[in-house]
Ligand SMILES: Nc1ncnc2c1ncn2[C@@H]1O[C@H](COP(=O)(O)OP(=O)(O)OP(=O)(O)O)[C@@H](O)[C@H]1O
């Protein structure tokens with residue numbers, strides 16, 4: 001679905017991405033892992049067209065989106081749903097208003113249709129009937145799920161998850177991972193996930209891509225990662241400070 005080809009990006013003298021090539025398959029979950037500050041968010045922003053590369057191309061359905069003008073880019077962005085790290089709910093709005101917000105902004109649906117769509121999306125994330133609650137009344141896990149309901153409100157093709165389980169307990173993390181898998185299968189989404197959670201990554205990923213020192217040093221299935229002979233990969237998976245990784 002998305003083919004990244006020989007992508008380079010620097011900010012001033014600071015090189016972040018170097019010769020990145022990656023294929024993101026339709027209907028699969030691709031997880032990008034790597035140290036803090038390595039460039040995961042920068043890579044995702046290129047996929048969404050929010051940053052332009054210095055060199056390289058990103059083909060989506062055969063089109064190089066790095067060449068899109070503003071109007072084409074706006075249409076392209078409509079194909080994405082995004083779950084931010086902090087869920088980014090509007091605290092002054094109820095859950096129902098939060099999930100309905102993109103529908104009110106981007107569609108001509110009636111109030112009744114919006115209410116029905118909101119109810120359906122809350123059902124998908126296992127939170128049916130909580131429309132009238134306020135974000136401040138929700139646990140972290142519930143906030144994430146409401147954020148997911150809002151992200152899928154416009155029926156996106158591609159879902160971007162920036163660290164969906166960071167800050168959650170292990171049980172809630174696993175529940176969110178299950179939801180990532182369920183929504184992906186149910187809505188036939190193409191998922192791109194940034195994660196620091198190795199166990200979760202192995203559970204949800206069809207494909208894992210590891211960024212290190214500006215480059216993708218390993219791309220493969222969870223099985224291929226576990227068996228990787230690369231000492232950098234093995235150090236990261238073992239979550240050890242000792243090893244070849246520069247801190
Ligand atoms: N707009 C920008 N202008 C200048 N530098 C930037 C910009 N965006 C990102 N960077 C730099 O690019 C590098 C990679 O940042 P990025 O946010 O992609 O890291 P990350 O891998 O997502 O880290 P984390 O896991 O902590 O979120 C950092 O050194 C950051 O300072």
Ligand SMILES: [Mg+2]
Pocket residue numbers: 040041042
């Ligand atoms: Mg980041």
